[in-house]
Amino acid sequence: MPLWFLEMNAIQQALLATLFTWGVTALGASVVFVFDTVNRKMLDAMLGFAAGIMIAASFWSLLAPAIAMTEAAGGRPWVPAVVGFLSGGAFLWSVDKVLPHLHLGFPIEEAEGIKTSWHRSVLLVLAITLHNIPEGLAVGVAFGAVAIGVPEASMGAAVALALGIGIQNFPEGLAVAAPLRREGWTRRKSFAYGQASGIVEPIAGVIGAAAVLLMQPILPYALSFAAGAMIYVVVEELIPESQLEKNTDTATVGAMVGFALMMALDVALG
Numbered sequence: 001m002p003l004w005f006l007e008m009n010a011i012q013q014a015l016l017a018t019l020f021t022w023g024v025t026a027l028g029a030s031v032v033f034v035f036d037t038v039n040r041k042m043l044d045a046m047l048g049f050a051a052g053i054m055i056a057a058s059f060w061s062l063l064a065p066a067i068a069m070t071e072a073a074g075g076r077p078w079v080p081a082v083v084g085f086l087s088g089g090a091f092l093w094s095v096d097k098v099l100p101h102l103h104l105g106f107p108i109e110e111a112e113g114i115k116t117s118w119h120r121s122v123l124l125v126l127a128i129t130l131h132n133i134p135e136g137l138a139v140g141v142a143f144g145a146v147a148i149g150v151p152e153a154s155m156g157a158a159v160a161l162a163l164g165i166g167i168q169n170f171p172e173g174l175a176v177a178a179p180l181r182r183e184g185w186t187r188r189k190s191f192a193y194g195q196a197s198g199i200v201e202p203i204a205g206v207i208g209a210a211a212v213l214l215m216q217p218i219l220p221y222a223l224s225f226a227a228g229a230m231i232y233v234v235v236e237e238l239i240p241e242s243q244l245e246k247n248t249d250t251a252t253v254g255a256m257v258g259f260a261l262m263m264a265l266d267v268a269l270g
Helices: 010-033 040-072 078-098 120-147 155-182 187-196 200-214 216-242 248-269
Strands: none
Touching: 010 120, 010 155, 010 187, 010 200, 040 078, 040 120, 040 155, 040 216, 040 248, 078 120, 078 216, 120 155, 120 187, 120 200, 120 216, 155 187, 155 248, 200 216, 216 248
């Protein structure tokens, strides 16, 4: 790992890592400069892949360390894990009910949140943006844990999490840009909207790292909170969308591969 990166403080590391994850979102959106349409089966495989990565990251990179550090401190290991996990899901559920958004593949009439006259494109971007919040938060919390010297946290594990989140952001950028291009938008505008969905990750990453540095005792809860929010996104959004066109086997294989890759990254680097 480069020395210059190790010499940064946790907030700078979290910012750089989440700028990378945002960049991969933009890379996924940039596919519209090459192709006008994307094969739906391929997109479903990538959505399943993203779901697998998020499920694995939720346990290996977030819940397991939260349980281990609570156990090491002499506390009840299940308490922060359960409370934080359910709080993360409840937070996303609450935002889901308020923020107007539209899931991929659904008609405009099925937009969720407060009713609005916003265009379909804006609602699609907001849907992806919503589930990028816990991803950025998770990366920030991971780097914050390393900075305060938590034995169960390591720089390798934090980098592995950022890599995993970055990889699964590729289909997310594409999932916004491709439908817009298919609806007749210019390549440049489709790309702009697709990459915009990832802009929230650096913001959430910095907030996550800063929160851990300022309030160290909340770390197990923060890790579990991020895990709960990510699992909420997977179950409520990614899996249903990947199965919408009945490409169930393709999406399932993608999820298995994504889980295995994230698990391997975390174990190898952590």
